[in-house]
Amino acid sequence: MNLARTQTGRTVRRAPGPGAVLAALAAAQFTVMLATSIVNVALPQIRAGTGLTDGGTTWVVNAYGLAFGALLLAGGRVADLLGRRRVLLAGLALFALASLAAGLGASAGVLIAARAVQGLGAAAIAPAALALAMDGSPYGPGRGRALGVWGAVSGAGAAGGVLLGGVLTQQWGWPWIFHSVALAAALVMAAVLVLVPRDAGRPGGHFDLLGTATITLALTCLVWGLTTARGAGWSDAGVLGSLAGAGVLLAAFCAIEARRPDALVPLRLLTAGRVAAGNVLMALLGSVWIALFFFLPLYQQQVLGESPLVTGTGQLPLAVVHMIGSALAPRISRRIGATATVTAALMTEAAGLLWLSRISADGSYLADVLGPSVLVGLGLGVAFVQLTALAVEGVPGRDAGLAGGLVNTTRQVGGAIGLAALATLAGSVTAHASSGQAPLEALTAGYRTAFAVSAGALAATAVLALFLTRRTGARTPTTTTTPTANRTVLSRVPLNR
Template sequence: MTSVNHDVPASPTRSRGRALAVLASAQFLVVLTTSIVNVALPQVRAGLGLSPAGLSWVVNGYVLLFGALLLVGGRLGDVYGLRRVFLTGLALFAAATLVAGLATGPAVLIAARAGQGVGAALLAPTALALVLVLFPAGRARGTAMGVWGAVSGAGGAAGVLLGGLLSGALGWRAVFFVTLPVAAVLLPAAWLWVAADRPRGGSVGLVDALTVTGGLVSLTYGLSTWGGGAAWTFLSGGVVLLAVFVVRQLRGPDPLVPPRVLVVGRVGAANVLMGLLGAVWVGLFFFLPLYQQKTLGYGPIRAGLTQLPLALSITALSWATPRLDRVLPRRVVLAGGLVALTAGLAWLSRAPADGTFLGDLLGPSLLIGSGLGVAFVELTTLSSAGVAAQDSGLAGGLVNATRQVGGACGLAVLTALAAAAGYGAAFTAAALTAALTTLLSLAIVRS
């Protein structure tokens, strides 16, 4: 491998600010798409005749393909150029979104959601890598990561908010069509304002890409069909394919995930923690709107509006986290955020069937949002700290992949748990996962 990868021309502060606005907006779009359909799921189910398992795949079809292909997306950016792959992913994402909005049957909708996931897997890691290249380590990067965390964290809650308003007023198809104008604006803006970088060249690693993608898809499908006759077959197949992938990374001449990346700083530890956080993140934004609508009887608009405190707290704490890092050790800030997340989820798990917003949802939402905002920024920063320029695309793909794959696996498990024991059990399991993440962060993250 060459020692220099993504040479982006030096840019004045104003130009970097415009580029960050474009890249952060694309990230917001990606995260928004993960959750914007959640409030509309009852309408989607009624309109297209989806089964409960099929309904979960409207979410997992996007999350899983997104997570499984992020490593490939990051590697493609390293090989062919970050901006080029970013623009390709954004165009594919927009096309799949149009198909989803026009879908007339379950198969077309799930396939379109998978197409959105593929496009997101190309644009998300390259967007983060471009931010890392544009903003050198130090205060400037810390500020950029605060912006990145704010839009990423707020995207999940804003998706539920917009999903409720749009589906309630215009129907479920509107949750897809609303993102098309944004993508149409971002494509020329990225072409004009994001400087082109120099590709590194080399191979993509097709065999590695196929084994890791096949392994993750098989593993997650096995978890989502737990109790069925084929579940063990898919679980076993997923484990075998992932084992082959790991062996190839350790022994191959040009691995998709070079082991050197995982041992830089706290990259490996941050990705483990991000995977656990992803399980909580995706599960929360899937089950909270369902609890509000199915148990509390909220309409989609009301369910969406009640997500506003969650969105605001995520945004506020994401923005504040880099400033907290200047006065407190990073491990203390991270642990504090995870404790708040755990407490909020534990509180939410006790919400009764006749709960109220002020008495049972507002407090947990503020705690959960604060914890998510802090944890996302800290783990994203740790996952890229010290990574060489030639591996920036891979680092961006890896941290996004662990969050999305953790989310897909967590959602599969929580869906089965909720079906057997109710939403409270799912929130309790999420709280226990957050508590485990807190303990691990204290053990493996140092200042």
């Protein structure tokens, strides 16, 4: 144990160092990202084991993403009001129980419901953990290192989920992918209990119930409509009604927030630092990021004929390079500035995706996947860290949880939009090519199109970043937070241009 002896001879427990605290919080983020991607490789086995149809199988993924994306803003605000450590622990407990239920589920309905509850737990975990990590990391090199760690574990969790899912599915069967996530959440909860100090929360704060309900319903309609469109088509009445409802609810949310003193998304949050720019760009990055981890394993399994284990192992280079990029991102930003860093990272990832758009039906992992994965992982790691930094830049301490929820929401919703659009596009190309080409050729044509459009979208995002991330002044007040008192202190620091 971490003990120290005082002058009176008493033994007291030493407070954990900031590195240990950050490690526990990063492990929470890793677990959330792991659960996002760990099912991708196992979907064929889950379909066979539960009797789900192709359309039903997609809801094993969608139920988690729907609840996660729709409830992140609410989770972030609740964490600010009730205490971030308390909400983090509650989210981890719910996440662990839901994961266990998913693995033990005797029916498809139980599995999908458990995945939705998993998403609810994740919506509490992600913003609370990020806010606590930022509380313990003052502005400067310490904040950069913390964000580098955050980016590394996020990418490692997404890519590692594909690897672990392949190993567990092949060796012990698909239920073990959920059992492993339950065990990971329980271990992280124990680490948080021991290492992360309590925070006070804001007992006198008010929760914007009307705004929360409106935006949650709006995001639910949006994500539901987009994910359903992949199977039902964009002209389906249910899809069109859901998307129209999302538009009406989003407009209502904006009107509500403009009149409320306790708004869920206050104007001060969007005007602090480069928060708005960071979130717009993160949404665009997310639209490509989540689709990448959907299409790449499918190409490896369905076209190259790789087993789940080999497919998962093939994600290791991408994960390793992503971690390297995340670690280098703060140093690169200090040297060349935030704008140049974001632009270069997005263009690097776009180059990797353009390379992936040249895959062939008779290709191989070494010739078609390895090289592009290195470029994609490097660009993704740097871009994720820098955009997360922009999305929490200058945010008052009282809004840190909400800022964490907002940047995770934009990434999730962007991912849902991108995946729905790209999956529909790839499916259309494959269906059109099927009339004159072999099945594998037709599948590959669809995947090539998805990667090519993703590359174009990221290149356009890089150009947009040149304008959105520029500063209008040389120096701007930013905020630091004292974690013990949960206060906001204004200080002046030099800014990256």
